[in-house]
Amino acid sequence: MATGQGGATEMNTAMQRALAAAEARCLRAGAQLTELRRQVLALVLEAEQPLGAYALLDRLKAQRPGAAPPTVYRALDFLLEQGLIHKVERLNAFVGCVEAEHDHGHHQHPPQFLICRTCGATVELSDHAVAHALADAARRVGFQVANATVEVEGLCARCTEAAPAG
Amino acid sequence: MATGQGGATEMNTAMQRALAAAEARCLRAGAQLTELRRQVLALVLEAEQPLGAYALLDRLKAQRPGAAPPTVYRALDFLLEQGLIHKVERLNAFVGCVEAEHDHGHHQHPPQFLICRTCGATVELSDHAVAHALADAARRVGFQVANATVEVEGLCARCTEAAPAG
DNA sequence: ACTGCTGCCGTTACTATATAACCTCAGACA
DNA sequence: TGTCTGAGGTTATATAGTAACGGCAGCAGT
Missing domain, CATH: 1.10.10.10 (Winged helix-like DNA-binding domain superfamily/Winged helix DNA-binding domain)
Incomplete structure (x- = not known):
């Protein structure tokens, strides 16, 4: 061991x-x-x-x-x-x-998570198009964003392949 | 009464x-x-x-x-x-x-919420640019989206105006 | 050294959120 | 009539999160 x-x-x-x-x-x-x-x-x-x-x-x-x-x-x-x-x-x-490992400080954008229903694995994204779209939408209604939760549930690539039907 | x-x-x-x-x-x-x-x-x-x-x-x-x-x-x-x-x-x-009132069925996209820290009011958006960006980001890593949670915390327009400083 | 402060953590008790399991009843229907 | 199903009552319990107090180490000021 x-x-x-x-x-x-x-x-x-x-x-x-x-x-x-x-x-x-x-x-x-x-x-x-x-x-x-x-x-x-x-x-x-x-x-x-x-x-x-x-x-x-x-x-x-x-x-x-x-x-x-x-x-x-x-x-x-x-x-x-x-x-x-x-x-x-x-x-x-x-x-x-x-991101914590990348020494250069905090996230630029709030993170997004992809949560697989089948295996439970959760992947963190930092997609700035998403963050940008969200910031835009908020700004359009005069809302000041302090912080955001973006969590997607579904099937990860591995589990999609392993799944029964297409 | x-x-x-x-x-x-x-x-x-x-x-x-x-x-x-x-x-x-x-x-x-x-x-x-x-x-x-x-x-x-x-x-x-x-x-x-x-x-x-x-x-x-x-x-x-x-x-x-x-x-x-x-x-x-x-x-x-x-x-x-x-x-x-x-x-x-x-x-x-x-x-x-x-959306429930609009008789024509369910959301096309998962909704987004804007939650005001100060007054607690919560507004529902259905911004398709956000939904689209998110779907894209997921697709890029082979993830099949079943459903998504998008919740933004911050200050609503009314509370921003009422707030002390700019 | 003594004092007082601050931050970390142990400990007990509790509140808030959510679900399991079992039961009864009404309505549909063979 | 029997039986199946879905709704909901009821009791108990699981899971998630917090309040409040106390002890103790480390450090600053005197």
Whole structure:
């Protein structure tokens, strides 16, 4: 078990890179990526699907038996503020932010999510045509956009191929 | 108290028209708009803001003392299926569908919502440029869209004007 | 060293949102 | 008559999220 390739306990290189990037980002922002916050971030990042707060809590308890709901929610709030994770509203669940690694700061646009009904995988897009169209539509009715949730549910490419009929 | 103008118990003309349209639509769909469902729909329509399930439940109890969570949720599920209402995911709340009155069936595109942080008012858009951009972005990665949530939070025109600074 | 402050987190209790499971009843119909 | 179906009543429970208080480490000012 010395060379697991991306599982829960073994930390692969991609994960290490992501955590290092998060660390750097917090440093620049004057925020503390504490042990707890790092653990929760790692749990979010290592999951292949968005995880709910209580699913995270269960996993966290392996490392931190006393953990309770506020433990997780406080860490999640911090990670959201730092832009290290996103919340998927339709699922009440959390995913790592793919942009977080790109050192150059926050999203230019609010992200969009594609959620597969079949496999549950969730992909983050950052399509500026979508963001632009949305900003335009809002501006046309005099609405000032502070932030946006765009979540699409459907079938991902893999599951479409695997599906019975065309 | 005989000529209230749109309040909770008095039913104004717009509401009557909306309910009649809902009735017609259910008829065509072979679905039953029962008394309960009609009551819940009326509660959603008469509210000026999106209402949560439990807020609806409280109001419903005035007419139906025995009402419990499943009472409301079942009615809401039905109304969602018929396209008579929408759920605003960010608020865990429900609003009437503005298209429902236009007899010609369902939305062509998934709706978009503009949610004002200050006054809570929520406006439904049906901007096809947004829908189109989103469909394009999804298609580009081989994703089949089944349905989409687009919710923008910010300041509505009225609250922008009323706000302290520009 | 003492004081007071701040930020992080533990802990308990609670609120809010949503669903499961089981039951009854009315209406359709063989 | 039996039985099937859909609507909804009823009880209990699951899931999601928050309030409020307390302890403690780290640090600034005196």
